[in-house]
Amino acid sequence: MSTADTAPNADKLTNTRYTETRLDHTGTQEWDTWTDNIFQAGWSHKCPTYINRTPPCQGSCPSGEDIRGWLDIMRGMEKPTHEGMSRDEYAFQRSTDANPFPSIMGRVCPAPCEDGCNRNELDDNVGINSVEQYIGDNAKTEGYKFKTAEQDSGKxxxxxxxxxxxxxxxxxxxxxxxxxxxxxxxxxxxxxxxxxxxxxxxxxxxxxxxxxxxxxxxxxxxxxxxxxxxxxxxxxxxxxxxxxxxxxxxEGRGLPIDGFDEAPNCISGVAFLEAFNDGRLQVSSEKVVCIGGGDTSIDVASVARRLGNITNIAEKDFAENVVLGHTAHDVADSANKDGADVTLLSRSSIENMPAAQHEIDDALREGVTIIGCVSPIAVVKDDNGRATALRVVKLEADGKTPIEGSEYDIEATLIVSAIGQKxxxxxxxxxxxxxxxxxxxxxxxxxxxxxxxxxxxxxxxxxxxxxxxxxxxxxxxxxxxxxxGDEEMRKRPKVDKHTFSLEKKMGDTGLAPEASPVHGHSSVRGTDDADFAIHNYENRSSNDIISHDKLFLGHFEYEPRHVRETIDVESDEVLGHFAERLVALSEDDIVSESKRCMSCGMCFECDNCVIYCPQDAVKKTPKAQSTTGRYVYTDYDLCIGCHICKDVCPTGYIDMGLGD
Ligand SMILES: Cc1cc2nc3c(=O)[nH]c(=O)nc-3n(C[C@H](O)[C@H](O)[C@H](O)COP(=O)(O)OP(=O)(O)OC[C@H]3O[C@@H](n4cnc5c(N)ncnc54)[C@H](O)[C@@H]3O)c2cc1C
Ligand code: SF4
Ligand code: SF4
Structure with missing residues (x-):
């Protein structure tokens, strides 16, 4: 077994807590003396206001999932709004609002959300897609369904x-x-x-x-x-x-070199994988050379190793004849199979290949030979026009400049191009x-x-x-x-769709504001007690992504990530190994992993502001009116604008903005 994802930041984890507080990038405090900046009762006109910003995990997820939201639900903080609905179904609903494939995403999405996660600044990212896998797999077990609109539009x-x-x-x-x-x-x-x-x-x-x-x-x-x-x-x-x-x-792009288009045993990676996935292709070839470096080339090489080769196979059963649809393999006799000799070529160095490092490591372990910094220049053919080798030239470390006189041939019975599609x-x-x-x-x-x-x-x-x-x-x-109709659409926001909506949350929990008596551009005065507005709250989630320096990282203890394991397949076991390799985390681990989320940009009910306010001006919202994002409120008659609440808020939910 090994870990599916990159190893956590080991030296950070030898300590237990982030020791810096509100320091600027030079390591000095943002202010010189506390009294100058904290006790401002005589003149401060700023009081706390609550700002919903988007966390970078969501900002980096191309589907725009409300990741913070479903992690909050999984850790048990945000409760289901409907009687009888379970935690897991509520998390499923939140996650699938943006993306209806949680089980698949949890397995094969390369998780740009995790690269963006603010927790990387503390110890190691939250294992977001392992939680997503749990949400999806559990939904399958429980048979959760999607709802449609009550009425059809007729369109x-x-x-x-x-x-x-x-x-x-x-x-x-x-x-x-x-x-x-x-x-x-x-x-x-x-x-x-x-x-x-x-x-x-x-x-x-x-x-x-x-x-x-x-x-x-x-x-x-x-x-x-x-x-x-x-x-x-x-x-x-x-x-x-x-x-x-x-x-x-x-449509796979062929290699733009002499002989590729004419030789029958030069094919594209997507055609090879399609033939394998629809069950036609059951044997690969003796010497497979695949050119690429990205996901598709890794899949080709791994599948070719798993399929193996049959020596003296009939010509009609050559892999290219199956891939090109001329024939299909009968159930091939595995006993006759040998390991296929598979080579993966990349223009970039192995370290700089576009495929993820763990995929490269897996391919190497499974017996794929990977050669970096080479470029194909010609297909070498026999008298029948079949490719017998791929001629390549070595490149400098830049992956671009050919090294003169370095050309050599790599023997091949099947050449697969995985350099892109259209x-x-x-x-x-x-x-x-x-x-x-x-x-x-x-x-x-x-x-x-x-x-x-x-x-x-x-x-x-x-x-x-x-x-x-x-x-x-x-x-x-x-x-x-x-x-x-064709009326022009508004400019799309920076964070496009599926951000947390406090208005919706309040509606779902029976706390929706009353209908506003204000229409058009008219305004009313003295609204602080009115129930038609959400007070002292601003939703900046469509434009503002909260960075780690807006958080109070000192609040969080270091905690290693719960990392999924993968079943490692060695070179001598790979033939015929088609079982899934990723091992899902247990429910307990999923809950613990969700608790590592720092809830960037949204209150997570830690009570720091209530505890540390010297004026007792910050109070817990009465239970009957409390919901996500409305857990505390400020009594502005007591607030002196000292901004301690803002400084101790771990999630960056508080701005000293009221009165600006
Ligand atoms: C080998 C491989 C591995 C990949 N691995 C990953 C991965 O691990 N993680 C990841 O996130 N992404 C991965 N990707 C990328 C991902 O699969 C694609 O980005 C995604 O599938 C694109 O979705 P799509 O719906 O636009 O197109 P497709 O998935 O290609 O679906 C388009 C469908 O339209 C059909 N179609 C085309 N023309 C017509 C027509 N004229 N009439 C009717 N039907 C038509 C096609 O046959 C096809 O079924 C991989 C891609 C490949 C090729
Ligand atoms: S793993 Fe899920 S949440 Fe993360 S980027 Fe992919 S789809 Fe988005
Ligand atoms: S800590 Fe949580 S909210 Fe913050 S970026 Fe990471 S997953 Fe998102």
Whole structure:
């Protein structure tokens, strides 16, 4: 076993607490003397006010998940608002508001949220996607469902492509009452989740469950149907009120070198993985050379090692004939299989390869040979035109400059290019921007085509979470199109969607403010006792991401992260090893891990401000009126503006702003 993620910061963990308080970057205090800056009763006009800001975890999650919110729920701080709802179902609802695939994200999202987490400044990031995996896996066990809108809008959307972008868009559109039909040219939904990523990384029962839960919302699905050939775009325009292009990038780019396009045993990585994932390809080849360095190339190399090779295999069963659809392997006899010799080549050095370090380590352990700083220059062929080797040149450490005279050949029976993908535009050439993508604007509307929207890899190939985040924004744009026609949409905010809403929370907990008597631009005076406003609170979450220097890190003790383990597969065990390798954390570990979250930008009920206020001006909100973000209030008759509450607030929720 080893750990799935990077090791925690060991030297920080030998201590127990962050010792600095409010220091500036030079290590000196922000102020010279305490009396000058704390006891300001004679003249201070500033009192605390409560500011909701977005934590950087959410700011770095391309789906925009309210991570702080679902961690708060999992640790038991934020309680379910509905009678009979469990903690886990409430966390599931919060997480899937932005992203309906928690089990899949928890397994294969590279978790940019964790890189952004403020806790990295203290000891080590919160293990966000291990908690997300728990939320998703538990929802599967418990059979939680998604809700649709109570009323249908009467509008119909054609979604072209049933990958993560198309399905996430269908989910968001059904929640607001729009009918959807998903068209996909495969026999099954899922896009690259089904036909790219191997089952030992995304188990198929998990994938089917998370996709079916969306389809059960009343999504119509038309499989084996290609738009552009089986159904025309014009027909869709006639039959539907809007079209969403979520067609991904399934056409692999070949190597731009002599001989690649002509040799039959030179193929693309996505074609190789598709043949494996739909069950046709059951044996790889004797000497596989894969060129890339990113996720796809690692998947190709790992699958090739698992499939192995059969010596003296019939020509009709050569891997390329299966990949190109000329034939399919019968159930291959594993007893006859040997290990395939797999080499992965990258232009960058091994340390700088785009794939995650733990993936590179796994591939090496599983027996893949990785060579960095080389570039392919030609395919060497035999008299029949088959590739027998790949000619490469060594590069300087910059990964760009060829070293003269360093060319050499690497023997190959199968050459796989995994250097990038583009959209398959056959039959829909009118959508192509000339580079194999579709051009859209910031609202994910197709440029120059009203009623056409887009999301996912066809915008720019990236991650599952990116495709899902874009789908959510595209669904909002489609809704705007239905309700406001072609009226221009507002500029998108910096933090785009799914931020915590105190107004919603108060509504859900029966604490919604009364209807406002103020209309238009008129104003009323003396509103401090009025119940139609949320007092002394500002929601800056759509623009303000709270950085670690706004927190009081000294409040938190060092605590190692609960790290998921992975089952290590050694080179001599890899043949035929298709079991999942990631081991989920236990429920206890998940709760403890959630407690490591510092709740950046939102009160987490630590009581520091209540305890340390010298005037007893900060008080706990009476239980019946208390909810997330409304746990304390200030009696402004007693407040002298000393700002101790702000200084001891661990989460940066308090600003001395009132009266400014
Ligand atoms: C091998 C591989 C491994 C990856 N690993 C990871 C990972 O570990 N983590 C991660 O976050 N991301 C990973 N990614 C990236 C991720 O899979 C993509 O970003 C994501 O799937 C894009 O979603 P999408 O819905 O835009 O497109 P897709 O998933 O490609 O789905 C598009 C669907 O539309 C269909 N389609 C296309 N044209 C038409 C048409 N004309 N008519 C009807 N249907 C059509 C396609 O066949 C496909 O089913 C990986 C990608 C690959 C290729
Ligand atoms: S989808 Fe990815 S980035 Fe977003 S919360 Fe989950 S693991 Fe983090
Ligand atoms: S500590 Fe919690 S709220 Fe802060 S960035 Fe990390 S996960 Fe997000």
């Amino acid at each position: 119909k959307v054609a979604i072209i492509g049933g990958g993560p972008a198309g399905l996430a868009a269908a989910y968001q559109l059904r929640r607001i009452g729009h009918a959807c039909t998903v068209f996909d040219d495969h026999a099954e939904l899922g896009g690259m989740m089904m036909y790219g990523i191997p089952g030992y990384r995304v188990p198929r029962d998990v994938l089917h469950h998370e996709m079916n839960r969306i389809v059960e919302m009343g999504v119509e699905v038309k499989l084996n149907t290609r738009i552009g050939t089986d159904v025309t775009v014009e027909d869709l325009e006639k039959d539907y009120d809007a079209l969403l292009w979520a067609i991904g990038c399934k 959209g398959d535009m056959a039959g829909i050439e009118q959508m192509d921007n000339g580079h194999g993508f579709i051009d859209g604007d910031a609202h994910y509307q197709v440029k120059g085509k009203p009623g056409h929207f887009l999301a996912g890899d066809i915008v720019r190939p990236h991650l599952l979470t990116t495709a899902i985040g874009q789908a959510s924004i595209a669904a909002e744009s489609i809704h705007h199109y239905f309700t406001h």
